[in-house]
């Protein structure tokens with residue numbers, strides 16, 4: 001095994017059995033106890049100076065607690081079959097849960113402070129660096145219960161809604177599929193079957209997708225029970241915590257007003273014909289009268305090119321260099337400092353991620369590189385996250401993580417840089433077409449499709465209020481919302497009625513999906529500004545990333561002239577998609 005392709009976690013701890021790691025857990029716990037002793041029931045009476053000291057202490061604590069947990073996470077992601085890693089990961093999860101409950105009081109006491117003294121603290125210049133953190137906490141004031149109630153809810157959720165999530169995960173991961181490929185019967189995981197949606201053979205694509213969905217249908221009792229429970233749990237949360245609409249808690253956390261989210265969704269819906277236009281064009285490119293929804297990601301005949309990892313690395317770093325030398329240098333630091341785990345292997349986590357660490361620890365990337373163009377694009381994406389985290393390291397711990405609507409900014413922007421760079425260097429029209437199609441399909445998947453998912457989720461929660469939803473009702477909602485996107489441009493295959501049952505976002509995070517739509521359109525808009533302003537845009541963009549989570553999304557974006565509450569802003573993003581489709585048409 002080439003050791004350069006594995007990440008090096010020794011800068012964190014020498015090994016999972018190192019005494020330094022044991023000490024980190026022990027010291028973390030005793031620091032939490034000391035912090036609790038010092039501040040419990042006293043937060044409301046603190047002066048600005050004293051609160052500043054408490055917040056700094058809280059941050060130091062959070063950083064100290066994060067380090068061993070992040071280390072445990074990385075080791076488990078790299079090899080989940082090792083017993084040592086499993087034990088460490090479980091220990092870390094229980095440690096995190098307990099420490100979280102021990103520290104709950106601090107946030108709650110800030111939330112419950114009287115309005116007048118709180119406002120005085122908020123306006124104190126000493127606390128300016130924490131103003132955003134304090135404001136975000138206070139937004140939940142009328143939705144928060146007492147410490148005892150919060151702690152009980154959190155503890156009981158382990159056997160409540162979280163148990164249903166775990167059941168969903170375990171059953172989904174255990175499903176195996178038998179498919180005949182080129183005369184040979186093969187046993188496959190869900191991830192492998194869904195990867196066949198990119199296979200050149202239309203019959204195989206449809207059979208693979210159908211097999212996958214029918215297996216889910218066989219478990220319809222389980223899946224509809226899990227979905228109903230998640231929805232019932234959420235409606236109880238809304239009631240207990242005084243929320244109106246099912247999306248309100250998510251929107252509050254995202255710091256995006258509900259009418260802005262609604263406008264994002266309506267603008268997306270009014271652009272569905274754009275997606276349909278592309279689907280018709282793709283059918284033409286594939287020589288089909290009409291696409292089935294199993295054909296949407298079909299490759300064009302000429303996109304099977306393979307890249308070595310070294311080639312991929314150079315392509316990504318050079319794409320960033322075309323934007324700025326600093327970005328290229330940050331991108332390359334992952335490879336130079338061995339903070340990337342490159343190749344797939346048994347027991348390693350699937351997919352790809354960038355693990356943002358803390359302001360004093362550099363981020364790590366996990367990839368499953370197999371050498372195709374999508375993998376190269378994934379590197380550009382994850383490296384983008386990494387650059388975002390590294391630029392935000394000038395923030396302190398409580399201000400380090402970007403807010404959700406901005407979390408995918410640098411990643412998607414990086415993919416755009418790579419696509420543009422490849423298009424510019426390419427002379428073969430067929431390859432250009434493939435590149436453009438890949439980009440357009442990506443945009444459709446992160447905007448329109450996520451909008452369909454969000455509408456499904458919204459209806460599921462609203463209709464669950466009227467009573468239990470049967471599997472066939474869930475299927476009907478799913479079919480209707482998807483039908484709006486596909487229109488008569490794409491024929492949905494019959495088993496797709498159960499397409500809702502495998503989307504884990506519905507189970508794990510309420511209304512997460514629209515943040516993809518939001519992020520993609522934001523990036524398209526930023527990219528358009530870059531095209532117009534070139535050099536002068538770079539420092540503005542850099543500052544947006546370096547802001548981390550220190551300000552609201554609206555404040556962070558203001559210097560770029562972006563106003564999310566303006567529906568025209570979302571339309572700008574779709575206009576760029578239209579331009580890409582026009583560019584493709586010229587090559588057809």
Ligand SMILES: [Zn+2]
Nearest residue numbers: 381385408411
């Ligand atoms: Zn991402």
